[in-house]
Amino acid sequence: MAKVRTKDIIEKFNLELISGEEGINRPIVTSDLSRPGLEMAGFFDYYPAERVQLLGMTEMEFYDKLSMPEQRQRMSSLCSDLTPCIIVTRGQEIPEYLIEASERESVPVLRASSKTTRLFSRLTNYLEFKLAPTTAVHGVLIDIYGVGVLITGKSGVGKSETALELVKRGHRLVADDCVEIRQEDEETLVGNSPELLQNLLEIRGLGIINVMTLFGAGAVRNYKRISLVINLELWEKTKQYDRLGLDEEKIRILDTDLTKLIVPVRPGRNLAVIIEVAAMNFRLKRMGYNAAQQFTSKLADVIMESDHHDEV
CATH class of the missing domain: 3.40.1390.20 (HprK N-terminal domain-like)
Incomplete structure (x- = not known):
C-alpha cells in the first residue's frame, strides 16, 4: 500500500x-x-x-x-x-x-x-x-535525561514495571509494549508509540494505566531519537557479565548500529536506578569521559609502579 x-x-x-x-x-x-x-x-x-x-x-x-x-x-x-x-x-x-x-x-x-x-x-x-523505512520492536522507549533508551527483554521480565518506576522518578514515557521505529537518516532512529497505545502502560496485576492522566503531560512525549538499547534478562549464575563496562556491544536496527547493554534481573536489584545511571554514563561517554577506561589506565599505572618497585 x-x-x-x-x-x-x-x-x-x-x-x-x-x-x-x-x-x-x-x-x-x-x-x-x-x-x-x-x-x-x-x-x-x-x-x-x-x-x-x-x-x-x-x-x-x-x-x-x-x-x-x-x-x-x-x-x-x-x-x-x-x-x-x-x-x-x-x-x-x-x-x-x-x-x-x-x-x-x-x-x-x-x-x-x-x-x-x-x-x-x-x-x-x-x-x-x-517515506522513511520503518519497523516495530517489542519493548519500552523512555526519555531519560535526554537519552532515548529502548528497554527490551522477554515477556514478563519487568520492562513495564521498570518504566513505571522511571516515570515516577521524573522521566518521560514514549511507548510501551510496541515501539514503532523510523529511520530518519543514516545515523538517526526515531521511536514513537502506535496511536492506540499512546500514553498507556500495562502493569501485571493493575492492568492498563494512563501515564499522562496519572502523572501529567510532563511524564510523556510523542517521539524520541533512540540512542541506547538496554536488554533485561533473568540472571544466570553460569553466565559471565561485563563488570567493567569496557566491552561495548552493538545492535543493528534498520540501517543503524546502537549501543546495547545487557542488564541481568534478579530480586533486590533496583533496575530503574541502574538504567538511569546507564543513561547518564552513556551521556558522559558521548562527552568524552569513560570511567572504565580511566580505571583500567590507572590500574595499569599502579601495576607498572609496583613492578618498578619490585625491580628496585
Whole structure:
C-alpha cells in the first residue's frame, strides 16, 4: 500500500487542483523532487518521471520563449504515466498545453502560492518523514535525561514495571509494549508509540494505566531519537557479565548500529536506578569521559609502579 499519494500533498500543502483530477490517487514513491529545467530545453534522456515536478519562475520564463510546437512537445513529454503530479509555484498562470497534456495522461496539475525553494524544502522534509523505512520492536522507549533508551527483554521480565518506576522518578514515557521505529537518516532512529497505545502502560496485576492522566503531560512525549538499547534478562549464575563496562556491544536496527547493554534481573536489584545511571554514563561517554577506561589506565599505572618497585 502506498504511504503517500498525490491527494495527501494537495491536502497537506493546500494546493489548488487545476487539471488531471483522475490521477490524484497516484503513489509518490520517492522524496526526491525535480525542477525540470533541462527537460524544458528538450533534454529528456534522464527525465526522473517518478518524482514530483516543480515548475518555478525560471522554468516558466524559459517555456514562454519557446515556439508553440516546442511548448506542446515539452508539456506532453513532462506528463508521463509515472509522474505523480506537476506543481506550478508562485501562483503563476498554467499553460494551456500543460492542462491539455495533463487531462490526456491523468497527471494532476497543481498550483501553489508559495515560492519554489520554500515549497521544495517543505515538501522534501514531509516526504522524507512519510517515506522513511520503518519497523516495530517489542519493548519500552523512555526519555531519560535526554537519552532515548529502548528497554527490551522477554515477556514478563519487568520492562513495564521498570518504566513505571522511571516515570515516577521524573522521566518521560514514549511507548510501551510496541515501539514503532523510523529511520530518519543514516545515523538517526526515531521511536514513537502506535496511536492506540499512546500514553498507556500495562502493569501485571493493575492492568492498563494512563501515564499522562496519572502523572501529567510532563511524564510523556510523542517521539524520541533512540540512542541506547538496554536488554533485561533473568540472571544466570553460569553466565559471565561485563563488570567493567569496557566491552561495548552493538545492535543493528534498520540501517543503524546502537549501543546495547545487557542488564541481568534478579530480586533486590533496583533496575530503574541502574538504567538511569546507564543513561547518564552513556551521556558522559558521548562527552568524552569513560570511567572504565580511566580505571583500567590507572590500574595499569599502579601495576607498572609496583613492578618498578619490585625491580628496585
